Amino acid sequence: MEILFALIVGALYAGAVFCLLRRHLVKLIIGLVLLSHGANLLIFVSAGLSRNPPPLIAAGKLIPETAVADPLPQALILTAIVISFAVLAFALILCHRTYQSAKTDDIDELRTTEL
């Protein structure tokens, strides 16, 4: 199972880099989306896949009776998803405004601030 997930993460990263290297503004955003998905899935996999039950402690007990799944990676991923959602929404608006003011979506033509 880990191998399958590792391949998916790899594919997401490869796709992200491919899209980031394209010249189109929208593909840039898609690349960033894929990148954040890849990172989230990577946290999920590297923290360990398990079939253990959720970490709920029965009433009156102080520790769970059986081995439980680690809730922390999921909390991390949830936080990261929320952050990437906000940031990508901003990036999308930014691209739209850039397109409006520069009248082009070709990144190679957005070079007037360099050199």
Place this chain on the structure above:
Amino acid sequence: MNLLLILPIGLPLLFGVLLLLVWRHPFLQRSLAVLSAALQLGVGVLLLIQVSRHGIHAVQLGNWPAPFGITLVADLLSSIMVMMGALIGFVMTIYSLYSMDSERAAFGYYPILSFLLMGVSGSFLTGDLFNLYVWFEVMLMSSFILLALGGDRAQMEGAIKYVTLNLFASGLFLAAIGILYGKMGTLNMADLAMKLQTIEDPRMMTTIAMLFLVAFGIKAAIFPLFFWLPASYHTPPIAVTAIYAGLLTKVGVYALIRVFTLIFTQEPEFTHQILLVLGGFTMVTGVLGAAAHYEVRRLLAFHIVSQIGYMVMGLALYTPLAVGAAVFYMAHNMLAKTNLFLISGVMYRLRGHYDLKKLGGFYKTYPVLAILFMISAMGLAGVPPLSGFFGKLALVLAALRAESYGIVVVALFTGLLTLFSMVKIWTEAFWKEAPTADASPDEALPPLVGAERRSLMIPIFMLASLTVLMGVFAGALLDLALRTGEQLMNPAEYIHAVLGEGGP
């Protein structure tokens, strides 16, 4: 004392919300912004005094014991950075009062600036790697907005590059956090440092360290990851550029210093050697880029990169003196660099452009400005008795003691070229006669008088006098920096402060 750790984050949050509420009252908003920045500075100074007297202090948020909860830690490095950040925030708020156009102010410049300062303080104070990621994002989000606020085409183009590369760096940072958590099962920095002391196979850690190096390297703008900086930093209004120059790249350097003194210390002969080489290249490429430019803001933007190299060099040498010198240099650089941007902002205000070839004659018409520029520029270049000299002296001394002679040559050569490009600005903008074609825009712009003059000149005067004072009291301040370096090189104190009796 607990409150002192929370206030640098809580105050800007509270005032940021208040500033949003008084959106429609520009005068009230500005007054509150100044009040907030002044309080923040006061808190920063108090925090540094407390930490330097009583040692490292940690707060467990929500009373969850470390390493399970989120920890805020103030050691000397954190509290120095919090104080410097608050100082830059304070002078920039005053400077913005008149230099920021009312349109940008009306679209939330002051609240966003407040949130930016919150993110910066949070990054400095947190003791948890994932929390550091979250604070980075808070800071980045605010900086994206500040960079794009106004919506000029140049700003948009700069913002695209800035946003893309910073998000890419965040993605790498997140991936590195995930792998590190999978390997170690904790993200509390002190807990990590303790568990990593007994790790059997350090090679995996070195791989993860390289991911962190790239992620923080992009944010700190080190070679060869700095190209977004000269392409974007000169596009927003000068007040925003000055804040970025003073604060944001330094947060990246802070993160590098933190993880490479506390967590990734397994194979310093490999990781810190890479840092040393990168630091050397950062210095040279940055200063060569600066030598080639005639637009003041671009020239100074390349200098930011070059100066980052010195700080990375101090970290890479990895001795108490060197790391302390890097911290001293960082504090000095925040003063001098920000001030140079502020002065170029005044030049723009008086003449209407930033091109050195069209500027001139400032020494004749504005001698005070010329002297203030000279102080900051010579401070940056490292001329005694100003602050930069002592920073460079300590760095070079540390490198000589570590017998890294190559980096000494690079550092001194870079210092020479820095002096060259500072003298270039001096001769072009201040010394030579103003080109005759320039006379007309000079008359078109209203003269700099009254409250506007005070709002622009007081911050410059403050920063320039602090540069001088940092040189005058260099002995005491270098002692503090040395203590910081020793504290960073002996993580036991940090671990003990966070984990209490459970630590070593």
